[in-house]
Amino acid sequence: MGKRPFLGWFVTPGALCALGFAAAMAAVLQYAFRAHIPGSLEVGGFTWANFEGMLRPLYATVFLQTVWLCALTAFFSLLLGYPLAHALVHARSTAWKSVLLVVAVTPLFLGEVVRTYSWLTVLGNSGFVNGALLWLGLIDGPIQFMFTRFGVALALVHVTLPVMVIMLAAALSHIDRDYERAAHSLGAGPVRSFLTVTLPLSMPGILAGTGTAFAWTFSAFATPQIIGGGRVNMVSNLVYQLGFSSFNFPFAASLSIVGLALTAAVLGLLRIGTMRLERVGT
Amino acid sequence: MAAEPRPALQVDGVTRRFGAVTALADAWLKVPPGEFLTLLGPSGCGKSTLLNLIAGFLEPDQGEIFIDGALVTEVPVWQRGIGMVFQNYALFPHMTVAKNVAYGLAARRVPREEAARRVAEALALVKLTGMEERKPRQLSGGQQQRVALARALVIRPKLLLLDEPFSALDRNLRGAMQVELREIQRSLGIATVFVTHDQGEALSMSDRVAVMSEGRIRQVGTPEAIYRRPADRFVAEFVGDVNRLPARLVAVEGETALVECGACRLSVPAAPLAAAAAGTAVDLFLRPEQIRTAPPGTPGLTEAVVAARAFHGDHADLHCDAPGMAQRLLLRVPGHAAEGPGARLALLPDPSADAVAFPISG
Ligand SMILES: Nc1ncnc2c1ncn2[C@@H]1O[C@H](COP(=O)(O)OP(=O)(O)OP(=O)(O)O)[C@@H](O)[C@H]1O
Ligand SMILES: [Mg+2]
Numbered sequence: 001m002g003k004r005p006f007l008g009w010f011v012t013p014g015a016l017c018a019l020g021f022a023a024a025m026a027a028v029l030q031y032a033f034r035a036h037i038p039g040s041l042e043v044g045g046f047t048w049a050n051f052e053g054m055l056r057p058l059y060a061t062v063f064l065q066t067v068w069l070c071a072l073t074a075f076f077s078l079l080l081g082y083p084l085a086h087a088l089v090h091a092r093s094t095a096w097k098s099v100l101l102v103v104a105v106t107p108l109f110l111g112e113v114v115r116t117y118s119w120l121t122v123l124g125n126s127g128f129v130n131g132a133l134l135w136l137g138l139i140d141g142p143i144q145f146m147f148t149r150f151g152v153a154l155a156l157v158h159v160t161l162p163v164m165v166i167m168l169a170a171a172l173s174h175i176d177r178d179y180e181r182a183a184h185s186l187g188a189g190p191v192r193s194f195l196t197v198t199l200p201l202s203m204p205g206i207l208a209g210t211g212t213a214f215a216w217t218f219s220a221f222a223t224p225q226i227i228g229g230g231r232v233n234m235v236s237n238l239v240y241q242l243g244f245s246s247f248n249f250p251f252a253a254s255l256s257i258v259g260l261a262l263t264a265a266v267l268g269l270l271r272i273g274t275m276r277l278e279r280v281g282t
Numbered sequence: 283m284a285a286e287p288r289p290a291l292q293v294d295g296v297t298r299r300f301g302a303v304t305a306l307a308d309a310w311l312k313v314p315p316g317e318f319l320t321l322l323g324p325s326g327c328g329k330s331t332l333l334n335l336i337a338g339f340l341e342p343d344q345g346e347i348f349i350d351g352a353l354v355t356e357v358p359v360w361q362r363g364i365g366m367v368f369q370n371y372a373l374f375p376h377m378t379v380a381k382n383v384a385y386g387l388a389a390r391r392v393p394r395e396e397a398a399r400r401v402a403e404a405l406a407l408v409k410l411t412g413m414e415e416r417k418p419r420q421l422s423g424g425q426q427q428r429v430a431l432a433r434a435l436v437i438r439p440k441l442l443l444l445d446e447p448f449s450a451l452d453r454n455l456r457g458a459m460q461v462e463l464r465e466i467q468r469s470l471g472i473a474t475v476f477v478t479h480d481q482g483e484a485l486s487m488s489d490r491v492a493v494m495s496e497g498r499i500r501q502v503g504t505p506e507a508i509y510r511r512p513a514d515r516f517v518a519e520f521v522g523d524v525n526r527l528p529a530r531l532v533a534v535e536g537e538t539a540l541v542e543c544g545a546c547r548l549s550v551p552a553a554p555l556a557a558a559a560a561g562t563a564v565d566l567f568l569r570p571e572q573i574r575t576a577p578p579g580t581p582g583l584t585e586a587v588v589a590a591r592a593f594h595g596d597h598a599d600l601h602c603d604a605p606g607m608a609q610r611l612l613l614r615v616p617g618h619a620a621e622g623p624g625a626r627l628a629l630l631p632d633p634s635a636d637a638v639a640f641p642i643s644g
Contacts, residue, residue: 178372181339184359185366186386186437193360196385200376 031253043250050254059238059255066218066234067262069149073156074213077164078206080157085168086198104165107158112222119155119227120146147229155223160213167212171205172198204274211270215263235259288351290315290473291336291441296345298331305331307497309345313441316471318464322484323494324520329477332494333445336475338362350440360389365434365472367444371426373418379405379429380414386437404436407466424455431463435470442467442474448483460487481521485509493517509569510636511551518567518638525573525611527583529566529639531558541566541639545581548631550639557641564639570599570614572635575621580628586611588625593617602627 032051035044053059084104091097107115122128123145130142145151175198183193221236228237235255243252293311297304306328313319321329334340336347338359346355354362365386373382383404387397405411408428418426427447434442447463448456464487467474478484484491485505492502493516501513512518519526529543539552543566550566558564568583578585586602589610600613600621611629621627631637 176370176372178368178370179374181359182366182368182372182374182433183385183389184339185337185364185443186433187360187363187389188385189358189360192389197374201374 028253028256031250032257033254034250036248036250041247041249050251051258053251054255054258062233062235062238063258063262065149065232066259069153069156069224069232069234070214070217072153073160073217074210076153076157077160077213078168078210081161081164081168081209082206084161085165085172088165088169089172105162108162112159113226115159116155116223116226119151119158123151123154123227146227147231149232152224152228152232155227156217156220159220159223160216163216164209164213167209168202168205171202171208175201203277207270207274207277211267214266218259218263287315289313289348290317290350291475292348293332293336294346294348296332296335296342296347298328298335298340298342304497306335306342309499311492311499311502313473313475315473316468318467318474318476318487318489320476320478320484320488320491321494322478322481322491322521325479327494328497329479329494330445331497333443333475333477336441337364337366337443363437363440365437365439365442367427367430367434367442367447369446369449371418371430371447373426373429373433375418377417378414379410379416379418379421382418382429383433383436385433390437400436401432404432407435408432408462423451424459427451427459431466435466435472439472442472444474445477446479447476448478449480456483463487485521491521493520495520512567512638514554515565515567515640515643518640523570523612523614525568525570526609527566527568527611528606529564531555531560531562531564531639533560539639541637544583546583546631548635548637550637554638554640563642565642566637566639568631568635568637570612571597572632572637573611573613574630574632575600575613575615575619576628576630578626578628580630582628582630584629586627586629588621588623588627591622602629604629 031043033046033048035047035049037044054063081104084100088097088100088104091100110118120127124130125142125144125146127145129145130139133139134142145154179197179201180193183197188196218234219236220234221240224232224234224237225240228234230237233241236259239252239255239259242248242255289312291311291313293309296306296309298306309332311319311332321332323329331340335342336349338354338357342355346353348354349362349364374385377385380401383401384397387400392400401414402411405414408431410425410428410432413421413425413429418429421429430447444463448459451459460483476487485508488505490502491505491508493500493508495516501508501517503511503513508517508521512521518524527543529541529548532540532542532547534540534552534555537552538549539555540547540549541564542548548566555564573583576582584604584607586604588600589603590601592599592601594617596617597614598617598619600615602611602613604611613629615621
C-alpha cells in the first residue's frame with residue numbers, strides 16, 4: 001500500500017459498501033431483540049420474546065414449509081439439471097450446445113417478477129396447461145395449480161435451474177473424459193460407467209449445486225407471493241407481512257435472522273460433507 | 283503351407299477423416315497372436331486415431347476391423363474385450379488400487395472370490411502387492427502406471443492397447459518399465475499394439491514396427507528391417523540417424539541397383555528406384571556407423587573436415603563438413619579414435635553397409 005497510495009482510492013467504494021451492509025445487518029440484529037410496541041414504529045427494550053414467538057405453530061409451520069419447499073426445489077432442480085448439464089458438457093455440435101445453454105440459462109435473465117407472471121399464464125385455471133388438457137378432453141374441469149405448493153415448487157425449480165445447471169456443468173466439465181473411456185474399455189456400458197464413475201466424481205458439484213439451490217430458494221419472495229397468493233407462505237413472505245402490514249419490525253427482523261442462520265447452517269453442513277468427500281475420494 | 287494362425291487384430295483398409303483432415307488413410311495391418319506391434323510416427327500422424335479406431339472410441343469412415351477373427355467395426359468399446367492403458371493412466375481417483383483393478387471384473391460379473399484372487403495375481407504380476415488399499419494419488423507415477431497395466435490385464439483381454447504409456451515417466455523409470463512391460467507381455471503371450479513417437483523405444487521393444495506419417499502406414503517390419511531397409515525416404519530419416527549423400531543411379535539389376543557416389547559404387551535395394559532411369563541423380567542414405575574414415579586422398583565417397591567431436595564413452599560422434607553438401611555429415615567412430623576438430627578425412631562406405639537410395643523427391 002505504502003508505495004501505491006492510489007490503491008486506497010480503489011478500495012474506498014468497496015469499503016463503503018461493506019460498511020453500509022454491516023450497518024444494515026447490525027440494525028436488523030438489534031431490532032430482533034427489541035420489544036414491539038403495537039401501533040408504533042418505535043421499539044421497546046431488550047427481549048427474547050420475538051424468538052419465543054416464532055415457536056408458535058402458525059410461524060413454525062411457515063419455517064417447516066420453507067425448508068420443505070427448499071428441499072423439494074433443490075432435489076427437483078438437481079433431477080432436471082443433471083441431464084441438462086450432462087448434455088451441455090458432452091454435446092458434440094456447438095449449435096446443440098448453444099441451444100442447451102440458452103434453454104438452461106434464460107430464466108436467469110428474465111427477472112423474478114416477469115418470470116413468475118409468465119407462470120400465471122401457464123398454470124392458471126384458464127392457462128396453457130389446463131386449456132390444453134381440457135381441449136384434449138383429458139380432464140373435465142381445470143386442475144388447481146395456482147395457490148398450491150406444487151405450483152410454487154414448479155416455479156421455484158424454474159428459477160433455480162440455471163444456477164444448478166451452471167454449477168453441475170462446471171463440475172462435469174472438469175471430469176477427464178478418459179475416466180469414462182477407461183470404464184468403457186474395461187467392459188462397462190454407458191449406464192454402469194455413469195453410475196460408478198461419472199456420478200461419484202461429480203458428487204462435489206452435486207453438493208455445491210444442491211446447497212446453493214437450497215440457499216437461493218430460501219430467500220425466494222416474488223414466486224411464493226404471486227403463485228402462492230398468500231396460501232403458500234415462505235419465510236420471506238412472512239417477514240414482508242409482519243414488516244409492512246403489521247409494522248412489527250422486531251419480529252420481522254428476528255425471523256430474518258433465524259432464516260439467515262438456518263441457511264448458513266445448511267451451507268456449513270454441505271461444506272463439511274464436501275470436505276469429507278475430498279478427503280476420501282479424488 | 284500350414285494355415286496362418288488367426289490374427290489377434292486385423293485392420294482392413296481403414297480410413298478416418300475429421301472434417302477436411304484425413305487422420306488415417308487406408309490403413310492395413312495384421313497382428314498375429316502374441317505379437318508386440320508398435321505404431322511409430324511423429325506427432326499428428328494418426329497413431330492415436332488408429333488406436334482409438336481399434337479400441338472402438340472412433341468409428342471408421344471406411345474399412346473393417348477384426349479382433350481375434352471377429353468383425354468388431356460396429357461393436358461398442360465395452361464389448362470388444364480389449365485392455366487399454368491411457369497416457370495419463372486414467373485411474374479412477376475415487377477408488378482404491380484394488381477397486382480400480384477389480385473394475386473390469388465387476389463389469390463382467392466375475393464372482394467375488396475369483397475376482398479377489400485375480401486382482402491379487404494381477405497386482406503381484408506388476409509387483410504392487412500390499413498397495414491394495416491406497417488411492418491412486420498416493421502412488422508415484424511409475425506405480426500408477428503399473429496399476430493401469432494390472433487393470434487392463436486382469437480382464438484377460440484379447441488385445442492390449444497402449445497409447446504413449448511412458449511419456450510421463452522420467453528416463454530411468456521409462457527404461458525399467460519398457461523392460462518390465464515387455465517381460466509381462468511375453469509371459470502372458472498377449473497381442474499388443476503400442477503407440478509411441480520415440481523411435482528408440484519402438485526399436486528396442488517391438489517385434490514389429492509400423493512407421494506412420496501423415497495418416498499413412500509407411501512401412502511395417504521388424505525393427506531391424508525398418509532400420510536397415512527403410513522402404514522410403516521418410517522412414518529412413520525418421521528412424522535412427524542417417525546421412526544423405528548425392529549419388530547417381532548406374533544400373534538396375536533385378537533386386538538390386540547400383541549407385542555411384544564420389545569414387546564408390548554401392549549396391550542398394552532396387553524397389554524404391556523402380557521408376558528412375560539410369561544416370562539420374564538419387565539420394566544415397568548411409569547410417570553414421572556405416573561410414574569409415576581414411577587418410578585424405580583415398581578415393582571414397584567424399585572428403586570432409588571434422589567440425590566437432592562429441593564423446594559418448596564407447597563411441598564418438600564426428601560432425602563433418604563436406605564440400606557441396608548442405609547438411610553436416612554424422613560419423614560414429616570408436617571412442618578411442620583420435621580424429622578431432624580440424625582433421626581432414628576421406629570417407630568410405632563400410633563394406634557390409636546396408637545402403638539405400640531414393641529418387642530425389644520432386
Ligand atoms: N477429434 C478430432 N477432431 C478433429 N481432428 C482430429 C481429432 N482427433 C485427431 N484429429 C487430427 O487427426 C490427426 C491425427 O491425430 P492423432 O491424434 O491420431 O495423432 P497422433 O499421431 O496420436 O499424434 P500425437 O503423437 O501428438 O499424439 C491430427 O491432424 C489431428 O489434428
Ligand atoms: Mg496421440
